[in-house]
Amino acid sequence: MKLKEPGIVVGVSNRHVHLSHEDLEKLFGEGYELTPLRPLGQPGQYASEECVELIGPKGSFAKVRILGPVRKNSQVEISRTDSFKLGVTPPVRDSGDIEGTPGIRIKGPLGEIELEKGVIIAKRHIHMLPSDADLYGVKDKDLVSIYCDKEGRKLIFQDVLIRVSEKFALEFHVDIDEANAALLNNGDQVKIIESF
Template sequence: MTQIDRALIEKITEEVKRQIQKYETGIPVGVSNRHIHLSQQDLYRLFGDGYQLTKYKDLSQPGQFAAKETVTIIGPKGSFERVRILGPVREDTQIEISVSDGFKLGIIPIVKESGDIDGTPGVIIEGPKGKVQKDQGVIAALRHIHMPVDYAREHGFNNGDMVTVLTEGIRKTAFYNVLIRVSDKYNLEMHIDMDEANSSGLKNGDRVKIVKK
């Protein structure tokens, strides 16, 4: 092994240690308000042929962004206006709400992992150029942790693991059944919805710890 090889290995090792140490104080929390992911086809139906989303701001996960565009979602009993679209477009349209949001809409969202919309309720989506009736697609997202590959390997986690997470503070809470999602495209962050955040007193940037696998 040459001196250059050793120097490179040491540099990589120090960078990995630095990234790990950054999270020793806990896993940062991201609180998700109601939002929608649109398919390309539904985007065109709602905003016009050839329409492209306009980036409002980047989100914590690489490549994900909040768009300037919003839509109205309409249920049997009520509606929500100005529901933020998150980009980029997806293969299937997915609406993520909290359980309490479902009360106003008049539907019962099923707690599911993002991307699994089979058997879920639907809503009407209204945009500036049209409406779309969705027969499925509304979920209450299963709480989960986005975890980088290096962090997962260092701490012994695998994609699909279910863990228990503990919060601190006056409303100290244990979250059971938290899904681990591992990818080299992720930044470390736990995602919960507004109901979960309000019940535990959590806000964006707070830290939590995994206490049981």
């Protein structure tokens, strides 16, 4: 197996919510703006101080973090394990691809909304700049395999989506279920497999 260098830093994604400005106001009040708590790996994106409650047919999660800035459409990203507790069956999708996905109820301090769609399990992916894509010999929307070399849990993730933009920073995103399966933590490094 041949691996491409250099390694790519890991970002582990726990359950979170992206809100439209309209939905943010319904939950927190007219004119409300998110309060940045800490920056994320991608430029301009941040975890906010604000949290909401996700309420599904079978269960709920309190204190689910909202990520900013606001988006055109609201979206909820959960793991498969989360889906069992909530009682929803979301598909694995690229972020923003929410047509045909289940909805969910979201409760904030000043109101509730019922999303008709928007709950997904995020497809594992790598954010990269065009210069990174050139370095690794890939292009936007390519699918690659990733090798994780944690002692006792060496693992290969296949069908990893490449996402290329001038707005991105180089980072491999997996949800908490996938990270736990490979013993991955934020800041670990993985490598693209060039060939077997």
